[in-house]
Amino acid sequence: MAGKTEDYFSYTKKLFDPSKINEKPEVFKGIKVLDFSHVIYGPVAARILAQYGAEVFKIEMPFVGDLWRFGVYWGKFWKHSSVCFHFVHFNKYFLSINLKSPKAKELIYKLAEQADVVVENFAAGTAEAWGVGYSQLSKVNPKIIYLSCATYGQYGPLRFFPGWDLLAQAASGAISLSGYPGTDKYYKLPDYLGDYFPGNVGALALVMALYHRKNTGKGQYIDLAQSEALMRTLPNFTYFSVTNQELERVGNTDPTMAPSGIFKSHDGKFVALAVATDEQLTGLFSAMGQKKLAAEYKNTFDRLHPRTARELHRITEEWVSSKDSAEIVDLAKEHRFAVAEVMDDFQIANDEWRRQRGSVISFKDDIYHQFVLPGPSAMLSKTPGRVKWLSRPLGYHNRYILKTFFGLSEEAIKKLEKERVIGYWDDRPGIKPPVYYDIEKDPIFNYKG
């Protein structure tokens, strides 16, 4: 045994040091992604690859742009841009090409020849109709990995139904799970989780397909259905097939743990508390100073019976309401049961722990200056994800990519502009640069090369 080992937390601090992220290698360096997708579901999958080093070419219609450029909460644009759009599109190259023109298709096919991944999330069959479907692009590049994202997938009778996150939630049944039983109160999963979660599943599929290609040299077609990705997370189907009963809305508690719920503390804060195991129950009761009660509820399965669970819920509710939230957290540390204060948006954005950890990143962008956005919840010690630039106005990288990647001359680009094969923004917020920014002096937008 070595005499003195370093403290674990000082070891991990060095291992994960957020200030060193940009010195570490990027996993997907050199991987090229052609991203036809829009709104959230598809773009998130492509962005996760970009976060870990891939070059993602986001293709948009000139003068129209992605619908989500205008997807702002309560109509609030931030520096003429949508904050959510920044989050689903950082580290990407913004190309604005009119796919309707044959010349544009030439460019796209050239890009597809060298691309590793294609992502689209149109209604099933649309990409094919535009000549950029798997059947067409896999001819150009047989090793390509093509991810089609749709609410219902690419085959089956529902495939032509259009979808939003809400409808994916509905089709999977997830929509009817949150709310108070015996009322007509239903809550959907907020913030388009029905797009984000499947988008992350799409990223997993892409990483796995890239890994498979590394081993076998084969590309493939991936058909991801938003609803199926959500269904994968629900125990309700299995529960139904075993018990023949519907597992429905349960109110503000978790039916898999007792006691569990969101309670109000003495100082008026909301505290989530849950007990999953017998050890944790003993811990909770000793924190309450009622160790004897633990024996009464020692059978885990019996504890979960609705009547017993309600009883435990009541005991806990009473106890929490007599204590300040900080006291409860201190007791939880000592007695080991799960507790967390309910965090709202403002607290999360300014949380010291998250800033230190790197799961909330303060980022300085060349165009938009100071911004704060989330980092991943999974931190990689050797190849962490990072933010390099935020989203850009429509067609911002046209010139840069056409010159560096396609080797086009300034005249050729001017000609494409004149023929409206490529294009830029008009005067709408969301697609244009912020007012204070002098785009004419921007070295990338006016790339000389």
Next chain:
Amino acid sequence: MSKDKDKDKAKEQVLVRYGISRREREQFLASMMLPGDKPEVLGDLVVLDASYANFSGIIAASLFAEFGAEVIKIEPPKGDPARKITPYGARVDGVGIPFLMEARNKRYFELDLETAAGRNDFKKLAAKADVIIETYPAGQMDEWGIGYRQLSKENPDLIYIAITPYGQYTDKAKDLRNLPDSDITSQAASGLAANIGDPDLSPEPYNWPFRAGAWIGWYISGLEAALGGAIALTYKADAGQGQMIDVATSDAYASMVGYPVFIGFTWEKARPRLGKHDFTLYPYGFWKSKDGIVAIAAPRDHDFRALLKILKIWKIEDDWRFTFDRITDILEQIERLYDLIEAETVKYTSDELITKALQYSIKAARSKWRGGGVPIVMKVPTPSEAMQNPHWKIRESFQEIDDKKLGKFIIPANFIKMSESPPRVKWISCGIGQDNKYIRKKYMSD
């Protein structure tokens, strides 16, 4: 003549769009996408899942197992307490529903990490492993001498995934290292609970922060852990180096959707809870119909116009014409629109509304005058109703398991369709220590 030509052209376009014929395209895609005996991505990989009373770890392990890895679930002799985390105590053969559902393609090995002998065995196994997943308090495995620091010395290409509420570094992680993990605390700490629930002035407790009725915190953490692991595997294949992955479940929701973070920053306030309304889009939520609740999505201007047409309330169009007239920041205003819509939706059954919306969409798609509005109406189904749709049968989204010991039940499966190497469920089994012999022989005989 020219009209015929136009017709031919239109037909051709339809054919290009939908393939040779609908049925042929369907059959072709179906045969292309399902697993059959296709190769598996992670065929030769060994994953040790030492998670304890924590489904994030179990879910991450499941995802590796579905992509073909040999996943060994390590449990103390009494079994992982996660076996008993189940809705209302429902169980099959003593095993809870979620544990059963996640018992995909796994091996079960009995090992008590609390004993020196158990830790020794773990070390032996770890030397053969590619990925380790654990959910003990931060630093616990390190104290035991089987943490990343020690294991990576002997096995430098090891990928080590640790899942805890507050991570492995920072002062808070150290301070709160003993807090166990749960889904509801993950939802609360990561900004999900704060954004579900009725508005401020509603009666208590309806205006409280609310827990989403699914394991959102745990499934996000499990997915992110597997995603991080897959990225690390790619790096391992390139550079021959492993690494440590630190998942904090208190980050789950905020890190995935981002809204809490960038709204907290740009607006410098927390959003109030909006009940049934959405923050960005409108109409986008629930309405009552004659026979139950329907979900309606018609947020873009042309979708909204279409919705007004089918509900026959065009007269209000002037007041609510643009997306920016329908912003939900003034609650009374948006409730007025909500009521105007609901006054009409309650006149129809859900099926009538769905048919109306579909017929309009089909007509609108073919007409250049209607502006392509696509209002969407769906009945809000319970999961078991949602499961009945023949669509999922064709896509084999659910798999029936018929096990001698566990009996018959259904699990959601085949959630990613891939033409070359799709994930799949090969078997479900979950006896404590059922594969002890197999694992000792295969990995620990030398």
